[in-house]
Amino acid sequence: MSEVQEIQIGxxxxxxxxxxxxxxxxxxxxxxxxxxxxxxxxxxxSHPSTHxxxxxxxxxxxEVISKAVPDIGYLHRGDEKIAENMTWTQFIPYTDRxxxxxxxxxxxxxxxxxxxxxxxxxxxxxxxxYIRVICAxxxxxxxxxxxxxxxxxxVGAMTVFLLTFTEREKVYNLCESLTGARFTTSYTRxxxxxxxxxxxxxxxxxxxxxxVVVSIxxxxxxxxxxxxxxxxxxxxxxxxxxxAIDYGLTGPNLRGSGxxxxxxxxxxxxxxxxxxxxxxxxxxxxxxxxxxxxxxEMRQSVRLVHQCLxxxxxxxxxxxxxxxxxxxxxxxxPPKNRVMTSMEELIHQFMLVTQGMNCPAGEVYFGHENPKxxxxxxxNSRGGGAPYRLKIRSPSFVNLSILPHLLPGHLMSDxxxxxxxxxxxxxxCDR
Amino acid sequence: xxxxxxxxxxxxxxGDLLSGPTEFRGEVCLTVVDAGKVAEVCAFAKQELGFxxxxxxxxxxxxxxxxxWTLVYELYGIxxxxxxxxxxxxxxxxxxxxxxxxxxxTADWHEREIYDMMGIRFQGHPxxxxxxxxxxxxxxxxxxxxxxxxxxTELPEIAFTKTAPIEGGPFVTAPGGRDxxxxxxxxxxxxx
Amino acid sequence: xxxxxxxxxxxxxxxxxxHTRVDSAINWFRKNSIWPxxxxxxxxxxxLMATGSSRFDISRxxxxxxxxxxxxxxxxxxxxxxxxxxxMSLRRIYEQMAEPKWVIAMGACASTGGMxxxxxxxxxxxxxxxxxxxxxxxxxxPEALLDALMKLQDKVQREPFLATLKKTAPAQASx
Numbered sequence: 001m002s003e004v005q006e007i008q009i010g011x012x013x014x015x016x017x018x019x020x021x022x023x024x025x026x027x028x029x030x031x032x033x034x035x036x037x038x039x040x041x042x043x044x045x046s047h048p049s050t051h052x053x054x055x056x057x058x059x060x061x062x063e064v065i066s067k068a069v070p071d072i073g074y075l076h077r078g079d080e081k082i083a084e085n086m087t088w089t090q091f092i093p094y095t096d097r098x099x100x101x102x103x104x105x106x107x108x109x110x111x112x113x114x115x116x117x118x119x120x121x122x123x124x125x126x127x128x129x130y131i132r133v134i135c136a137x138x139x140x141x142x143x144x145x146x147x148x149x150x151x152x153x154x155v156g157a158m159t160v161f162l163l164t165f166t167e168r169e170k171v172y173n174l175c176e177s178l179t180g181a182r183f184t185t186s187y188t189r190x191x192x193x194x195x196x197x198x199x200x201x202x203x204x205x206x207x208x209x210x211x212v213v214v215s216i217x218x219x220x221x222x223x224x225x226x227x228x229x230x231x232x233x234x235x236x237x238x239x240x241x242x243x244a245i246d247y248g249l250t251g252p253n254l255r256g257s258g259x260x261x262x263x264x265x266x267x268x269x270x271x272x273x274x275x276x277x278x279x280x281x282x283x284x285x286x287x288x289x290x291x292x293x294x295x296x297e298m299r300q301s302v303r304l305v306h307q308c309l310x311x312x313x314x315x316x317x318x319x320x321x322x323x324x325x326x327x328x329x330x331x332x333x334p335p336k337n338r339v340m341t342s343m344e345e346l347i348h349q350f351m352l353v354t355q356g357m358n359c360p361a362g363e364v365y366f367g368h369e370n371p372k373x374x375x376x377x378x379x380n381s382r383g384g385g386a387p388y389r390l391k392i393r394s395p396s397f398v399n400l401s402i403l404p405h406l407l408p409g410h411l412m413s414d415x416x417x418x419x420x421x422x423x424x425x426x427x428x429c430d431r
Numbered sequence: 432x433x434x435x436x437x438x439x440x441x442x443x444x445x446g447d448l449l450s451g452p453t454e455f456r457g458e459v460c461l462t463v464v465d466a467g468k469v470a471e472v473c474a475f476a477k478q479e480l481g482f483x484x485x486x487x488x489x490x491x492x493x494x495x496x497x498x499x500w501t502l503v504y505e506l507y508g509i510x511x512x513x514x515x516x517x518x519x520x521x522x523x524x525x526x527x528x529x530x531x532x533x534x535x536x537t538a539d540w541h542e543r544e545i546y547d548m549m550g551i552r553f554q555g556h557p558x559x560x561x562x563x564x565x566x567x568x569x570x571x572x573x574x575x576x577x578x579x580x581x582x583x584t585e586l587p588e589i590a591f592t593k594t595a596p597i598e599g600g601p602f603v604t605a606p607g608g609r610d611x612x613x614x615x616x617x618x619x620x621x622x623x
Numbered sequence: 624x625x626x627x628x629x630x631x632x633x634x635x636x637x638x639x640x641x642h643t644r645v646d647s648a649i650n651w652f653r654k655n656s657i658w659p660x661x662x663x664x665x666x667x668x669x670x671l672m673a674t675g676s677s678r679f680d681i682s683r684x685x686x687x688x689x690x691x692x693x694x695x696x697x698x699x700x701x702x703x704x705x706x707x708x709x710x711m712s713l714r715r716i717y718e719q720m721a722e723p724k725w726v727i728a729m730g731a732c733a734s735t736g737g738m739x740x741x742x743x744x745x746x747x748x749x750x751x752x753x754x755x756x757x758x759x760x761x762x763x764x765p766e767a768l769l770d771a772l773m774k775l776q777d778k779v780q781r782e783p784f785l786a787t788l789k790k791t792a793p794a795q796a797s798x
Binding site: 564565572579 | 708710711736743746
């Protein structure tokens, strides 16, 4: 005869309370604290999500986050104070290292900001504008490739990381032949770019674009309809439109939440008004949306670079010798053969190198559509060759400020997905 | 409606509280004469005029002038795509003005950074503490009277700072044969 | 063996038997499986990641195991600018690594502070940890990092492990 015995599990908290009484604790409150006690977890500055040195102090209630306090500043290098001691051109290498995943875009942003102060940012020679747009869009492709690659790697899909890095190596090759460095390019100068495109470069960009589209499609087949990916990113980290604008988000993070704000369309600079492209906008504002926005932005960037290559003044090899620098000796270094033979050019060279170009007194703000968001430079100048105050409005700094509001309520493992979907860079956040 | 129209609307509402508008390189700038009222001006700009995005909040140290601090608010409205700049001047004795984090929540971190770098306090800020440097760092680095190379500080267990050297060099490790503790530069004396 | 050669190999007499010194054997095992602890702080971390990817395969050297756990790693590659705020954490992680351990200072910022001579940047990570190999560059090319790792392998090969052991444990007659 078998007896069906009901297994009594009982109320664990009541059992614990009873046990506490049995151990003759003075008051039951101590044990009550222990049951609901929150664990403080330090997601320390050195952690494997390769987003740099961000520290988040999480208060966990079981697996659910109840409070999140980000601690930044572990890569604060004092860029803004350094800028006050450098001439305008000397600061360009520092801008490379702000968002070090898309250095060409930072160079373009800074050069445009100083040129706005000088009043020449809409008077740049057309070939220079097209080259800068190609650079900025290549930087966007490169940055989104790494963003999606690292996002996927953190969530668990290692293969995507290796694929996207192979494509990034091709962008590095292009950067190397154009500027001399794989990344940290320091390519733009105030008033133009440092050198024209080398022969054969535009051809290789064309070939690269044809290859990268194949790669993007491959990444899409791996991730977009992948059950695990969708489960981990759908409805995770939902940011509404109003919250996104209130917290100052910009770039793909804002567009993922449904706000159609792209600086290239709202305030076109360089030659964007002559180019046709779409701006992808999400609907829900979750991690999946932000991922889709980045994927589509990569394809739009490919479209933009194709158009630029079709229309670039002077053609691929620039046989017509279109200028790439503003023809002003007080801003751009004169050609070396003139420096050695002509007095005026020698003086210009001397003044530009030792003192920097003389900018008017005044203040400007210029915002550039960087892959991470809006990279803005507020320049307060009192004349002379160095800024009086240079403030870098960094998109990652502002994007991260939403974390204390966004993370609570999510599971511990969602943190990684949310951080990956934000695609921030600590070099830019901390400056 | 462009930025100049919005600026005139603000001027119409607040009158003598605002001076300007000035224009430079296509940007319109208004100065708030009394920094204590900056939160009201910003709230009006957001609710009535639609400047819903605070793009940037910077601070400038006018060393040697009075008022010493200038705060620069870059306002932007996504619907009407107009960009406006507001400035507020604060004197060094006061070094304080009301927060605008009630108007735009993004101002929270911007104001923490301004406090960290310049030492300007914000009344009503929910959590005014250092953000880029560590708690307990005694200086405000972006001030003009603070040297770029820094000053030495010591906060055991948290951080230390030294003056960045212009010349001279730190130590090199001795070649193999000893374990790390022995190889450490501080342990090495003149004998070994 | 009293000779200076590290590995003696005499096939005709013994067959597949290798005479060598314990030091050489242990160092040979060690140098071919150095597991890095990537302290990727800034831009150099991206070049470190590129070294680990398919083009400049760090796996050829046995170093693709980039464990972010200090307990399981042998070399700490400090890649990027070390700020004073980060210095304490870096020191603590270094102390958690088990012997034998080495440090590579990758890039200009880790070696000497780089182009950031400012109030918040530690002027060289060798102020807080002993560095074995410095890699110049801003950022160093992956080939330069691989060259540094090969130099580290040479250094590991030369470590007199047994001599240290004998010095610190004089009671043992022979090992």
